[in-house]
Amino acid sequence: MADTLYDTDLIVIGGGPAGCAAARMAASVGMRSILVEPDRLCRNLYRIPALNNVLGGYTSGPELADSILAELKSTGLCRLELGRRVTDLRVDEVRVTITVDTGARLTAPYTVVATGVGPLQxxxxxxxxxxxxxxxxxxxxxxxxxxxxxxxxxxxxxxxxxxxxxxxxxxxxxxxxxxxxxxxxxxxxxxxxxxxxxxxxxxxxxxxxxxxxxxxxxxxxxxxxxxxxxxxxxxSIGNAPTAPSGDLVRGVDGYCPPTDQHPRVIVAGDLRSARFQRIMTALGSGSEAALHAYYAARELTKG
The missing domain is CATH 3.50.50.60 (FAD/NAD(P)-binding domain)
Known part of the structure; x- marks a missing residue:
């Protein structure tokens, strides 16, 4: 899909469950992606000692995270940019352009923003x-x-x-x-x-x-x-969204409703709303976000 206009087919911002699922799904339909994450992949999963609400028989966050990482690192179509933070996101009718903390810029037809939330103080x-x-x-x-x-x-x-x-x-x-x-x-x-x-x-x-x-x-x-x-x-007072600066539409609560965004910007995972902060919903929404970009790039509708 990518041509001289773009660095890749899809930029994924955030390496949690939603971002990893987006990159994995993109690869499964032949899309190249660049995943940008300032920390380690699935960082917060490694801090969850017990799970009881995910498929696959996983009973701890590290167990699930290890499985996700093994799949993603074996995905040849995904380029990982770890230790990099997105400082700005801009979108126009042609492309999405992100700037990382090194000053480098990356472009793609679409981006999945899955930066999640951080703890309130x-x-x-x-x-x-x-x-x-x-x-x-x-x-x-x-x-x-x-x-x-x-x-x-x-x-x-x-x-x-x-x-x-x-x-x-x-x-x-x-x-x-x-x-x-x-x-x-x-x-x-x-x-x-x-x-x-x-x-x-x-x-x-x-x-x-x-x-x-x-x-x-x-x-x-x-x-x-x-x-x-x-x-x-x-x-244990809850979380607040951690979205990058730039062309993202935020609600009064700081979250980024998917339906309010530019068509080239797809929001996934916990960043969507405080109502759906679960691992299973993050995985599903990340996969759906990648398919959304895939079909949009081909001017097809899901059906």
Missing amino acids: PHDVAWISAPSGLTLPPLWQAEADDAEGRSLLVLGGDRPIGTFLRAHPTTGTRLLVAYPAADEYKIEEIREDPRITLLPAEHLSLSATEGTAVSAEAVSQDGARQTITADAAYL
Whole structure:
């Protein structure tokens, strides 16, 4: 497909499950692709210790990631550009042009943007007050050995809490989960776990940490105040989209709805919406995105 107008048939931005699936599907229909990823392929999958919602019998993120990488690295039509970050994306009626952090530019008729999301920090949400500049690690970065026998303050009730507990069924870690009313539905799967102490909070004020210890004051919906102390604090308050600058249309929530984009820009994976942040949906949407480019390039319709 590629000719002198382009460097390749398809540029894939992002090397997570959606981006890898897009590159693999593109190759299966004879399309050349360049996949650009600033880190390692499937980086976040390697940090998920337990899986229970993907096909293929995979029970851990690393197991699934290894399988994806083995397939992609054996795909001759995919050129990997690892350690490179896309700093700008421009699109016109003829091509898509991306600029990477080295200043180099790449062109293609279409691009799949699958840069996913990154963890929100305390300053990103209104219900938490924290010292200026404080950043905390997400819960999935907590190592079981380091957490054993300790109490961890977890900010937010997002899904990684359940993943952590399933991955470490015998851990003696105690999780103090402070969460807003909006997260009430998310904590159902962990409510009965004896290692969990639920702390519904209208507002939480996080004090400056001394060493690894942390303290906070939680205000409940009825105005009651409670002081919380823990050995360390971790995040589980959700994620924010991490799209490159340039000609991407963003919604008010920062996500990039696929139907709002230029016809040459196809959004896949978690970047589409907060509603579909699952590995299986990422894999499916990445594959579909590559087929979308394939059929569009031939002026065909799927049917």
